[in-house]
Amino acid sequence: MNSTSPAVAEDFQSELDATFEVTPEQVASYKENGYIKLRNVLNAEMLEHYRKAISLRVAELSADAAPLDQRTTYGKAFLQIMNLWTESPEVKEFVFGKRLARIAAALIEATGVRIYHDQALYKEPSGGITPWHADQYYWPVDSDKTITAWIPLQSTPLEMGPLAFCEKSHRFQIGRDLEISDESEMTLKQALNSFSMEESSFDIGDVSFHAGWTFHRAGANSTDRPREVMTMIYVDEDIHLAAPKNKNHIMDAERWAPGVAIGEVLASPLNPIIYSSRTKS
Numbered sequence: 395m396n397s398t399s400p401a402v403a404e405d406f407q408s409e410l411d412a413t414f415e416v417t418p419e420q421v422a423s424y425k426e427n428g429y430i431k432l433r434n435v436l437n438a439e440m441l442e443h444y445r446k447a448i449s450l451r452v453a454e455l456s457a458d459a460a461p462l463d464q465r466t467t468y469g470k471a472f473l474q475i476m477n478l479w480t481e482s483p484e485v486k487e488f489v490f491g492k493r494l495a496r497i498a499a500a501l502i503e504a505t506g507v508r509i510y511h512d513q514a515l516y517k518e519p520s521g522g523i524t525p526w527h528a529d530q531y532y533w534p535v536d537s538d539k540t541i542t543a544w545i546p547l548q549s550t551p552l553e554m555g556p557l558a559f560c561e562k563s564h565r566f567q568i569g570r571d572l573e574i575s576d577e578s579e580m581t582l583k584q585a586l587n588s589f590s591m592e593e594s595s596f597d598i599g600d601v602s603f604h605a606g607w608t609f610h611r612a613g614a615n616s617t618d619r620p621r622e623v624m625t626m627i628y629v630d631e632d633i634h635l636a637a638p639k640n641k642n643h644i645m646d647a648e649r650w651a652p653g654v655a656i657g658e659v660l661a662s663p664l665n666p667i668i669y670s671s672r673t674k675s
């Protein structure tokens with residue numbers, strides 16, 4: 395369901411793969427703070443094109459979602475639709491773009507990255523807060539070379555609940571065992587009290603990258619428009635599956651790295667390398 399001409403679609407494809415120069419200062423800032431917000435990474439027209447494709451699949455796949463007031467705090471935070479790249483060839487083009495993957499590899503100082511999984515995170519009008527948490531609590535991997543690209547598909551003012559980060563919190567050990575919940579929000583709000591929090595609006599084209607252990611949250615969406623966001627979780631191309639330490643690790647391994655044995659490189663058919671400096675392109 396797309397009226398984009400083949401020539402324009404080809405332009406989008408080459409923009410998705412085009413190089414974005416990451417400076418040594420940006421790498422240093424990411425290492426220091428555990429996240430970075432980069433401006434003007436993606437073109438607005440291209441984002442609008444892929445927003446339509448992503449939103450279509452989100453609407454189809456979330457048609458049976460319960461009303462907001464019947465959901466948990468986690469459920470109220472967003473509609474969460476995972477691995478859309480397996481559902482739509484257009485979304486696959488977006489998720490497999492080398493531009494963001496190359497930035498991710500540069501920031502985590504890896505030779506290349508695989509996709510762990512993607513997820514659309516649509517905070518509905520009147521959707522609630524995203525509680526404080528660190529993503530890597532969920533991931534059964536043996537390295538912290540993991541990173542999420544958070545890509546708003548529209549400009550995202552404070553009232554819509556842009557992603558907010560606790561600076562330098564990727565080195566903080568407390569709270570790493572907490573699932574996304576009212577408890578994680580309450581415990582981490584107190585525990586992270588003495589750290590600086592970065593919460594600011596995103597313009598269209600801005601993309602943030604955060605480390606697996608960086609604590610982050612988002613405010614509620616008090617507008618009457620959905621906050622439409624696509625995310626890609628990348629991992630070092632050489633990362634291994636680790637022995638599970640919690641029930642989520644067992645579920646994640648089965649779902650996102652099927653067939654991979656503990657100790658093996660995370661190279662299931664669901665984890666292709668998206669960018670690697672070891673291969674030409």
Ligand SMILES: O=C(O)CCC(=O)C(=O)O
Nearest residue numbers: 515524529542544612625
């Ligand atoms: O979009 C949100 O509200 C939360 C996003 C998040 O937790 C993530 O991308 O890791």
